[in-house]
Amino acid sequence: MGKxxxxxxxxxxxxxxxxxxxxxxxxxKRKNGGKVVGYYCTYCPEExxxxxxxxxxxxxxxxxxxxxTRPYLHDMYCPxxxxxxxxxxxxxxxxLDGVTLAQSCLHMRQSYFSFVDRVxxxxxxxxxxxxxxxxxxxxxxxxRSELEKxxxxxxxxxxxxxxxxxLDGAIEVYNKNRQLxxxxxxLRKSDNPPITGLHAMEMVVSSQIVDKKxxxxxxxxxxxxxxxxxxxxxxxxxxxxxxxxxDDRSFLELVEYxxxxxxxxxxxxxxxxxxxxxxxxxxxxxxxxxxxxRYVYRIPCPAKDWATGELIxxxxxxxxxxxxxxxxxxxxxxxxxxxxxxxxxxxxxxxLFDKHDVKHLTLELDITxxxxxxxxxxxxxxxxxxxxxxxx
Amino acid sequence: xxxxxRPLECWNDFKKYRERYYKNYLEAKxxxxxxxxxxxxxxxxxxxxxxxxxxxxxGEPYGATCAFFHDFSRQCLETxxxxxxxxxxxxxxxxxxxSIAQNKYLLPDGTTVExxxxxxxxxxxxxxxxxxxWYHYAAELEGGVPTYAVDISVGPGYxxxxxxxxxxVKQLNDAISWMEKITGREYDxxxxxxxxxxxxxxxxxxxxxxxxxxxxxxxxxxxxxxxxYVLNLINRSDPEVAKLYHKLYDEVESRVKxxxxxxTYEQFRFLTDNPPPWAFLKVYRYLEKEYGAVSLGAIYTFxxxxxxxxxxxxxxxxxxxxxxxxxxxxxEITNREEALRWTAEYNLRYRASWQHEYSHWIxxxxxxxxxxxxxxxxxxxHINRGCELWNLSTLEVRDYLVKNNIPVATYExxxxxxxxxxxxxxxxxxxxFMQSMGIERISEK
Numbered sequence: 001m002g003k004x005x006x007x008x009x010x011x012x013x014x015x016x017x018x019x020x021x022x023x024x025x026x027x028x029k030r031k032n033g034g035k036v037v038g039y040y041c042t043y044c045p046e047e048x049x050x051x052x053x054x055x056x057x058x059x060x061x062x063x064x065x066x067x068x069t070r071p072y073l074h075d076m077y078c079p080x081x082x083x084x085x086x087x088x089x090x091x092x093x094x095x096l097d098g099v100t101l102a103q104s105c106l107h108m109r110q111s112y113f114s115f116v117d118r119v120x121x122x123x124x125x126x127x128x129x130x131x132x133x134x135x136x137x138x139x140x141x142x143x144r145s146e147l148e149k150x151x152x153x154x155x156x157x158x159x160x161x162x163x164x165x166x167l168d169g170a171i172e173v174y175n176k177n178r179q180l181x182x183x184x185x186x187l188r189k190s191d192n193p194p195i196t197g198l199h200a201m202e203m204v205v206s207s208q209i210v211d212k213k214x215x216x217x218x219x220x221x222x223x224x225x226x227x228x229x230x231x232x233x234x235x236x237x238x239x240x241x242x243x244x245x246x247d248d249r250s251f252l253e254l255v256e257y258x259x260x261x262x263x264x265x266x267x268x269x270x271x272x273x274x275x276x277x278x279x280x281x282x283x284x285x286x287x288x289x290x291x292x293x294r295y296v297y298r299i300p301c302p303a304k305d306w307a308t309g310e311l312i313x314x315x316x317x318x319x320x321x322x323x324x325x326x327x328x329x330x331x332x333x334x335x336x337x338x339x340x341x342x343x344x345x346x347x348x349x350x351x352l353f354d355k356h357d358v359k360h361l362t363l364e365l366d367i368t369x370x371x372x373x374x375x376x377x378x379x380x381x382x383x384x385x386x387x388x389x390x391x392x
Numbered sequence: 393x394x395x396x397x398r399p400l401e402c403w404n405d406f407k408k409y410r411e412r413y414y415k416n417y418l419e420a421k422x423x424x425x426x427x428x429x430x431x432x433x434x435x436x437x438x439x440x441x442x443x444x445x446x447x448x449x450x451g452e453p454y455g456a457t458c459a460f461f462h463d464f465s466r467q468c469l470e471t472x473x474x475x476x477x478x479x480x481x482x483x484x485x486x487x488x489x490x491s492i493a494q495n496k497y498l499l500p501d502g503t504t505v506e507x508x509x510x511x512x513x514x515x516x517x518x519x520x521x522x523x524x525x526w527y528h529y530a531a532e533l534e535g536g537v538p539t540y541a542v543d544i545s546v547g548p549g550y551x552x553x554x555x556x557x558x559x560x561v562k563q564l565n566d567a568i569s570w571m572e573k574i575t576g577r578e579y580d581x582x583x584x585x586x587x588x589x590x591x592x593x594x595x596x597x598x599x600x601x602x603x604x605x606x607x608x609x610x611x612x613x614x615x616x617x618x619x620x621y622v623l624n625l626i627n628r629s630d631p632e633v634a635k636l637y638h639k640l641y642d643e644v645e646s647r648v649k650x651x652x653x654x655x656t657y658e659q660f661r662f663l664t665d666n667p668p669p670w671a672f673l674k675v676y677r678y679l680e681k682e683y684g685a686v687s688l689g690a691i692y693t694f695x696x697x698x699x700x701x702x703x704x705x706x707x708x709x710x711x712x713x714x715x716x717x718x719x720x721x722x723x724e725i726t727n728r729e730e731a732l733r734w735t736a737e738y739n740l741r742y743r744a745s746w747q748h749e750y751s752h753w754i755x756x757x758x759x760x761x762x763x764x765x766x767x768x769x770x771x772x773x774h775i776n777r778g779c780e781l782w783n784l785s786t787l788e789v790r791d792y793l794v795k796n797n798i799p800v801a802t803y804e805x806x807x808x809x810x811x812x813x814x815x816x817x818x819x820x821x822x823x824x825f826m827q828s829m830g831i832e833r834i835s836e837k
């Protein structure tokens with residue numbers, strides 16, 4: 001028997017990166033002398049930035065109450081867009097050289113516009129007209145043409161030329177990161193998943209904010225350790241987490257470590273979870289087309305997942321596969337307050353879980369979470385799941 | 393300033409067209425026709441090619457009509473909320489979904505009929521987070537209506553290039569094949585071409601009408617304009633709509649020449665922002681009656697229904713001049729490809745309300761220039777909880793205008809959810825603002 005999972009240095013490293021993301025980026029900049037670009041949404045083609053020697057870091061919030069964004073963002077725009085702008089206004093991203101957004105939801109757009117205008121250290125910005133819809137056959141070729149413009153803009157700004165060689169290098173590093181995280185997720189299919197949802201979130205989010213080469217080294221070591229690591233906790237109810245940006249540790253700790261009824265998230269269908277890394281770039285002579293296809297055909301964010309002729313949601317098809325492959329028993333839908341794309345899917349999503357006889361609980365997330373209230377609700381949900389015949 | 397006033401002679405023409413429009417949609421099947429539903433922003437010239445018996449229902453104006461009739465709106469909203477739909481979503485959409493869920497169809501005189509007339513297909517665009525998903529779920533509520541949404545994510549008009557336009561044109565081509573397949577009808581390119589000409593004519597003519605409101609006294613006030621602009625939101629590619637706008641233009645031009653205004657007493661000119669709270673249009677009447685304040689229009693009323701030049705080529709200045717029609721541009725449309733390209737480019741380049749979704753800088757310039765060009769004394773902004781798209785940038789615009797010495801008042805409400813509006817507080821805001829501007833009540837003069 002190997003080390004206890006909770007004591008694995010790799011998981012501690014992910015947590016440290018998660019907590020000290022700004023220190024990491026500053027240190028990276030000092031060591032490498034490169035530029036750091038903040039990106040707003042996981043549709044950003046990071047590989048192009050990375051190929052130019054730039055460190056892409058996802059702009060995230062801090063889950064602390066704030067009010068400084070109120071003059072610029074509508075109150076009913078989501079807490080995440082407020083929280084991210086607040087970080088910029090408070091100077092926590094004072095090391096960023098640039099910021100970019102691959103066109104996503106309205107709230108991210110507004111936060112991005114204000115970030116560009118109001119965070120003084122931003123020297124370069126790029127708004128990419130990424131397709132709103134990813135279920136039409138013209139989206140990938142169209143995105144390819146936009147990637148070409150993005151690449152040129154990055155080259156001009158950084159004074160570099162991004163050749164196929166650099167793109168191949170970046171794609172290789174990024175694909176490896178995706179493969180390794182997928183391998184970790186594969187282990188979660190077992191009856192006794194070695195890692196929790198909290199570990200997974202810290203792993204995925206840390207990959208969004210550190211150099212993928214560094215991340216890959218730690219991931220490889222983690223996979224070695226997990227082969228014979230000792231899992232001390234009881235898995236309990238197997239849950240899927242559905243949501244958008246679910247990087248609030250307090251919530252995951254509550255569900256997996258703070259309730260009398262054991263439960264483990266076995267899969268996170270969110271952009272701080274599997275949606276970020278699940279799909280790889282497939283080799284293509286045309287590197288930009290390869291990237292375009294990866295970003296268009298990845299598991300879509302609900303913002304981009306809608307009917308173009310056929311009444312299908314590709315994300316739902318993926319969730320159905322996960323329910324089966326990961327033996328999901330319950331779903332917690334964490335709805336970011338005011339996030340329209342997710343809210344628009346919720347009635348149909350509930351129907352989907354009902355169809356598969358997966359019980360579900362919907363909770364609304366804000367910048368900070370009402371942990372006491374959530375404890376009661378999650379506890380009742382898990383208790384009822386444990387006594388399914390009696391309560392449902 | 394005392395002003396001569398006179399009712400609009402073509403008012404009833406617009407009213408009747410709108411009544412007929414909703415009735416035609418309802419009765420389409422009795423005549424063997426086709427019904428389609430979609431956003432007011434859909435490329436509505438496209439379904440025209442399916443025949444002359446094709447009747448649309450655009451969702452936003454329908455949602456606004458529901459909101460106007462408070463009680464029906466409340467029933468819609470509560471019905472759909474009981475199905476788990478979030479209360480902060482688009483107000484128009486919730487009224488529309490609620491109407492389907494109740495299986496009740498609202499006519500513009502406030503009467504309801506059952507059942508809700510199911511469309512043969514949904515055809516829409518997607519620019520905000522809602523449009524395509526609105527019709528996706530509506531299709532599910534109605535048992536699986538075929539649905540096609542066109543992605544128009546190509547950025548502002550002044551940055552358009554061939555690849556961006558082609559992306560939209562290709563989807564429109566696909567949409568035609570799809571419509572042929574699901575309706576079993578052969579597509580008629582001549583009807584498409586006719587519709588595309590009419591669309592540009594309707595939108596550019598509306599822009600010319602809006603320009604006339606720069607006159608003092610203003611010949612139109614915005615509350616009445618809501619009943620006029622709406623034809624461009626329900627069926628702008630119908631040549632009859634274009635004709636009605638020409639008729640209106642002639643009348644408004646004549647009013648300007650004769651010094652006929654909208655209000656008997658005009659002492660304050662202001663602009664608004666965002667869709668209004670449809671259930672509380674009395675806000676406009678209060679401003680008129682109490683303060684002689686005329687609402688000249690808004691980037692909403694002008695930009696939603698009009699075709700405008702918009703940003704200059706350098707992206708430095710907004711130009712409030714009507715966009716050219718094909719005739720004015722010296723373009724002859726002779727086949728499907730040319731028609732699709734024209735309608736794609738016209739909408740992407742000149743539809744004002746699509747431009748500022750890509751940058752709050754555009755909206756700042758657009759709003760500032762309107763205030764200057766229409767000689768407005770101030771702007772009263774509706775912080776609208778019912779539409780997140782129209783609320784994109786509003787607070788940044790407010791900040792920009794204040795810094796440029798433009799008086800700004802804001803009130804919070806909801807265009808389509810009557811439960812989200814505080815009437816007394818709004819009047820309070822108006823009174824305080826007018827007092828701060830030194831505008832006396834007419835009764836106190």
